[in-house]
Amino acid sequence: MHKILRRRERREEIWSPNHAIELIKSSKKIVVLTGAGISTSCGIPDFRSENGLYAELREKNEFDLEDPHQMFDIHYFKQHPHVFYSFAHKIYPSNFQPSPCHRFLALLEQKDKLLRNYTQNIDGLERKAGVQRVLQCHGSFSTATCVQCRTKVPGQDIEADILSQRVPYCRACAKAAPPRPKRKKAKKRKSGWQSDESEKEPPPNPSIMKPDITFFGEGLISDFDDLLSKDTEQADLLLIIGTSLQVAPVSEVVSLMPHSIPQVRLQVSKHIH
CATH class of the missing domain: 3.30.1600.10 (SIR2/SIRT2 'Small Domain')
Structure with missing residues (x-):
């Protein structure tokens, strides 16, 4: 898949939680990229x-x-x-049990707004919450x-x-x-009983x-590139929740989305545009 990495400019008209809520309400095909931050409240x-x-x-x-x-x-x-x-x-x-964020993803799917959840997590709590349109990028x-x-x-x-x-x-x-070889009987020698080396059971x-x-040194699951290519053509909103975006190639989802698609990032640490 051809990858073009470009720096995005912040959209000045979208700056408050209320703006994010309105975007979610008006969007119909939302891609959600999630990381470990959505599971920390579960104890993971x-x-x-x-x-x-x-x-x-x-x-x-x-x-x-x-x-x-x-x-x-x-x-x-x-x-x-x-x-x-x-x-x-x-x-x-x-x-562990799903967090409110996992249940929010399930609600998006119930409202038929979730195009797909790309999760970097291996805990499987998205499926436990009932989310079906999820790609577990790093397996489970x-x-x-x-x-x-x-x-x-x-x-x-x-x-x-x-x-x-x-x-x-x-x-x-x-x-x-292959079947193990049968034990040979011990041989009696002048010095007493002594086991034959072949007696040792392999x-x-x-x-x-x-x-x-997915461990370091292994590739991502085969569906990742194909599904992402299709989803970038359909998505109308990208939500990024609980991830520092430090692990490629999942982190590149942000740059691969067309610039016309709004992105809302929810995280604890400050994000520089």
């Missing part, structure tokens, strides 16, 4: 704020990471899956895939492992593994299951 930390997830990982250092980003790095995960699964229960969706815990054979299962299949802080292994790989070799959330 954001990633990059002063008290966010990365800051907590860096400060506590309980997982002995060189960099907190390693928690979501695909190469580190494949080598040290136990680190992620020692932590994943803290952000697992079943522990709703499904999981084997990193070796690519078998996909419902996320509930590994829920018990996540909540118990265990590494879940692929059952398909375990079934396909360890099982199933592969690791990974939740279908």
Whole structure:
């Protein structure tokens, strides 16, 4: 998809909450871009704020990471899956309920005003609130895939492992593994009983299951570019809620929208035009 990044000028006639409300009322095809800020009131930390997830990982250092980003790095995960699964229960969706903002998105959809919600969140609370027109750009815990054979299962299949802080292994790989050789009987020697080396039972070799959330080193889901290309042609309003827009390519949604489409940004930190 061709990308042209341009700086937007602030529209002077739109400056108050009341103006934003009127825009929402008059719009019929709203694209909403959401980030971790809409879930912090649910008890889920954001990633990059002063008290966010990365800051907590860096400060506590309980997982002995060189960099907190390693928690979501695909190469580190494949080598040290136990680190992620020692932590994943803290952000697992079943522990949380949707916020008023999630329910606002559901209301937009009920009023047939929501064209699509592009969420950077992996908590799945949009769907839990009833939103169907949502693209989870960074994936979610709703499904999981084997990193070796690519078998996909419902996320509930590994829920018990996540909540118990265990590494879940692929059952398909375990079934396909060759049968273990039978034990040989120990041989009696003059010096007494001694086990033969071949008696040692080879360890099982199933592969690791990974939740279908996008780690660093992985691409976005395949639908992102196609849906965004269609939505930019139809949208009449862009709402940006609870995101610092620091992670590409989702952050580029703002620049890819035609300049004729109003944008309303709701966030705690100050935004410079």
